[in-house]
Amino acid sequence: MIVMGLAKEFRLAExxxxxxxxxxxxxxxxxxxxxxxxxxxxxxxxxxxxxxxPLGDPLDLEVKGFNLTIRKSEASTIIVKEVGQ
Amino acid sequence: MERRALQLAVKKFKVAIAGNPNxxxxxxxxxxxxxxxxxxxxxxxxxxxxxxxxxxxxxYLEIVDLPGIYGLTAYGVDELIARNFIVEENPDVVVNIAxxxxxxxxxxxxxxxxxxxxxxxxxxxxxxxxxxxxxxxxSEKLSQMLGVPVIPTVAVEGRGIEELKKAVVEAAERREKxxxxxxxxxxxxxxxGRLSEIVEKDLELAxxxxxxxxxxxxxxxxxxxxxxxxxxxxxxxxLDQAAEAREKLKSSLGRDLxxxxxxxxxxxxxxxxxxxxGVLVRKPITLTDMVDYVxxxxxxxxxxxxxxxxxxxxxxxxxAAPLCDLIDWFFxxxxxxxxxxxxxxxxxxxxxxxxxxxxxILIFVPNLAFIFLFLALLEDVGYMARAAFVVDKIMHxxxxxxxxxxxxxxxxxxxxxxxxxxxxxEDENDRKTTALACPLISCSARLPVYLVIAGALFSAYxxxxxxxxxxxGVIFALIMATLFRKLLFKGPSSGFIMELPPYMRxxxxxxxxxxxxxxxxxxxxxxxxxxxxxxxxxxLSITGPGGYLGVEALGEATLLEQSWIGxxxxxxxxxxxxxxxxxxxxxxxxxxxxxxxxxxxxxAVLFGVSEEGLIGxxxxxxxxxxxxxxxxxxLLYLPCLATLAIIRGExxxxxALFTAVYEFILAYFVAFLIVGIGTLVGLGG
Numbered sequence: 076m077i078v079m080g081l082a083k084e085f086r087l088a089e090x091x092x093x094x095x096x097x098x099x100x101x102x103x104x105x106x107x108x109x110x111x112x113x114x115x116x117x118x119x120x121x122x123x124x125x126x127x128x129p130l131g132d133p134l135d136l137e138v139k140g141f142n143l144t145i146r147k148s149e150a151s152t153i154i155v156k157e158v159g160q
Numbered sequence: 161m162e163r164r165a166l167q168l169a170v171k172k173f174k175v176a177i178a179g180n181p182n183x184x185x186x187x188x189x190x191x192x193x194x195x196x197x198x199x200x201x202x203x204x205x206x207x208x209x210x211x212x213x214x215x216x217x218x219x220y221l222e223i224v225d226l227p228g229i230y231g232l233t234a235y236g237v238d239e240l241i242a243r244n245f246i247v248e249e250n251p252d253v254v255v256n257i258a259x260x261x262x263x264x265x266x267x268x269x270x271x272x273x274x275x276x277x278x279x280x281x282x283x284x285x286x287x288x289x290x291x292x293x294x295x296x297x298x299s300e301k302l303s304q305m306l307g308v309p310v311i312p313t314v315a316v317e318g319r320g321i322e323e324l325k326k327a328v329v330e331a332a333e334r335r336e337k338x339x340x341x342x343x344x345x346x347x348x349x350x351x352x353g354r355l356s357e358i359v360e361k362d363l364e365l366a367x368x369x370x371x372x373x374x375x376x377x378x379x380x381x382x383x384x385x386x387x388x389x390x391x392x393x394x395x396x397x398x399l400d401q402a403a404e405a406r407e408k409l410k411s412s413l414g415r416d417l418x419x420x421x422x423x424x425x426x427x428x429x430x431x432x433x434x435x436x437x438g439v440l441v442r443k444p445i446t447l448t449d450m451v452d453y454v455x456x457x458x459x460x461x462x463x464x465x466x467x468x469x470x471x472x473x474x475x476x477x478x479x480a481a482p483l484c485d486l487i488d489w490f491f492x493x494x495x496x497x498x499x500x501x502x503x504x505x506x507x508x509x510x511x512x513x514x515x516x517x518x519x520x521i522l523i524f525v526p527n528l529a530f531i532f533l534f535l536a537l538l539e540d541v542g543y544m545a546r547a548a549f550v551v552d553k554i555m556h557x558x559x560x561x562x563x564x565x566x567x568x569x570x571x572x573x574x575x576x577x578x579x580x581x582x583x584x585x586e587d588e589n590d591r592k593t594t595a596l597a598c599p600l601i602s603c604s605a606r607l608p609v610y611l612v613i614a615g616a617l618f619s620a621y622x623x624x625x626x627x628x629x630x631x632x633g634v635i636f637a638l639i640m641a642t643l644f645r646k647l648l649f650k651g652p653s654s655g656f657i658m659e660l661p662p663y664m665r666x667x668x669x670x671x672x673x674x675x676x677x678x679x680x681x682x683x684x685x686x687x688x689x690x691x692x693x694x695x696x697x698x699x700l701s702i703t704g705p706g707g708y709l710g711v712e713a714l715g716e717a718t719l720l721e722q723s724w725i726g727x728x729x730x731x732x733x734x735x736x737x738x739x740x741x742x743x744x745x746x747x748x749x750x751x752x753x754x755x756x757x758x759x760x761x762x763x764a765v766l767f768g769v770s771e772e773g774l775i776g777x778x779x780x781x782x783x784x785x786x787x788x789x790x791x792x793x794x795l796l797y798l799p800c801l802a803t804l805a806i807i808r809g810e811x812x813x814x815x816a817l818f819t820a821v822y823e824f825i826l827a828y829f830v831a832f833l834i835v836g837i838g839t840l841v842g843l844g845g
Binding site for chain 1: 230231233235236261262264265268418419422423426448449452453456457458459461462549550552553554556562652653654655656657658659660661662
């Protein structure tokens, strides 16, 4: 109970459609990681999973007021936690 | 000072336009230059460079359109081009176009540009859209916080363009050095200060670069800036200091420095957004979300995409058909007959060479124009990005990306614009792979060949046989792409990190310009190459080992057999013995190298029949099996001359030759297999 309010951390690839999350940290490296960051997926940013492509990949996210696509393999390098609606 | 005086004397300013993709950059460029621009390539790479020149109050502005970018790292080709242009060419002003309806991400680039030391004027575009979406941007406040002018515009309606031009001229004459914008916190700022002091000791570096920017980039570990520093006599000192600072900061901050710096920059941007944007109402569901729900739907997404693309082609071919007939009649009958009345060599060269050759290209123009028009419409509305999103999973399985979709689809119209449009793929490996596989997609020039041969030998199943060719083309394009990506262009996937732009009302002008630019390139490239090719083949037909045969050879099969073309045909016949194609069919393939549809006309000449009598001649020369192999061979054997020229222009001679060789081997192999397997299972008769 000491860690009350501390939401569980997991990978963005496991997110649910329609829910909003907050980026905790980025794993990964190099060009792909930097591109993810330049597109606005930096720690403390809110990100909502809008939709998943018909074949289950990639994901359609809402970040900073725009829609960003990202593959599950990249999304699994992004650690997020759930936030209230 | 001297430099400035010189610039004022000639009153010519260099202006660059920078901004994210999909924010109206092309519209702004066209609005500023009035559409008058010339197109070239950036040095060393084949990314398009557009330049226009205008006069404002007696001063010349040379306006350069930089590639659409999100950041200024050393990772992407586009980003490096933009960055190097700003650093090396030192434009007087950088107009940063930002989408008022999506400021947070757009301002990240703005902050990066100002940090570089560029003399920035912000063009706050689509302010109307922002208001519609419930935002209100305080541009005075924004200007004050950024320390640069901010001009609100609606580029599609031309609103604010005059004010922007004025602000650009004023900024160019002021030419201020911007101060540091983002505060990275005392620890990092201390290191930035120390590092930039050392950088400034090298006067050459200090003159060329903004030392604060160099220091920040070195802390980020930017490889391109490190390479630039290596040329300095102080490189040791600078790089050692940078490495030491990075280590120190990494342990004191407890995290990676690159991430920290990006985060701080975004923190500053959030602050800007908070203070300069009033949110009136945030609509819960936008139109974009609703449309996306349908077009990327689990069940309907893929059928919708296939329908949209099918409609694009159906529409293009149906609308264009009467126009194609008209052009065919104009060249094939009117001009041909007119030129043929000229006596001797000149008449023949004009009629059989130039008019036939040029006509064979122009006949595709209506088809292509409508395909390009429809695809440009789908692109501008924002749908093509969704189509890429929908198919990415399949493409990824084949080691490609969803972004390869548009080039391959365009390839069905004509391979040339397909290959050119691979420029939009940032990853070099993905781009080369797509460009090399694109010629295997069955373009509209191959259709007449299928129609004649299938019509002659598969009368009841023409549609099915023709369809099978298209499917065969797609299958081989995907197989070869997978092989290339795995064997030749190895490397990790660069992912599918892409913006899905909001849906937009299509702008007639922008679609028109896009369509015309693609068409123009096809006409010029195809026109010049085919012109040369046609004349060469004409010469080879009227001369032979025995000397000059006369222009009659073009209409007489027995005479033509003695020409160089006849010699080549008989030579090729030997190569194609396993497939059982005669010398006429083999020689026609040689003509097809110029443009595939010429195969039909060439066969008519070689068999010594009219095009109407061709069906009979062809059905006598092939069995269904050898005919099917022949069609597959025409589909795969060699890209046409114009396609090879484009590959050479885009990727270099090496890749053009490679394409010719691999396609020939593939085609031979496939045709051989078809005949071989067909004979084995008893279809040979």
